[in-house]
C-alpha cells in the first residue's frame with residue numbers, strides 16, 4: 001500500500017534575480033522588484049512529501065524524526081536567514097528563483113533519503129506563488 005506523508009518547514013532568505021550580461025533596465029524589466037540590487041527577502045514555506053510503502057513492522061512509511069532532521073540539516077541550516085546568491089554555492093551562477101530553489105532542495109533531500117522513496121518538493125515563495133518538483 002503506497003501513500004504519502006508530508007513534513008512542513010519554513011525559512012526566510014534574501015535573494016536577487018539578475019543576469020550580469022543584461023543591463024539594469026533589462027534586469028528590471030524581466031525580474032521586476034526581485035532584481036533590486038540591494039536584495040530583498042521572502043518567507044519560504046516548504047512542504048516535503050515522501051511516497052512509499054508502509055513498513056509492516058513499525059506502521060511507518062518513514063520515521064518523521066529522520067525526515068525532520070534531514071530537512072533541518074539540508075535546508076533550514078544552510079538557507080534560513082541567508083543571502084542565497086552570496087551564501088549558497090548552488091546559486092553563485094544560477095538565479096535563486098523559486099523554481100531553482102525547489103530543484104536544489106530536491107537534490108539535497110534525495111541525496112540523504114533512501115531511494116525507495118519518491119520525493120515531492122512543494123515550495124511557496126509567496127502565499128500565492130509556488131512550485132512543485134518531483135524530479
Ligand code: NI
Nearest residue numbers: 015033034042
Ligand atoms: Ni524575490
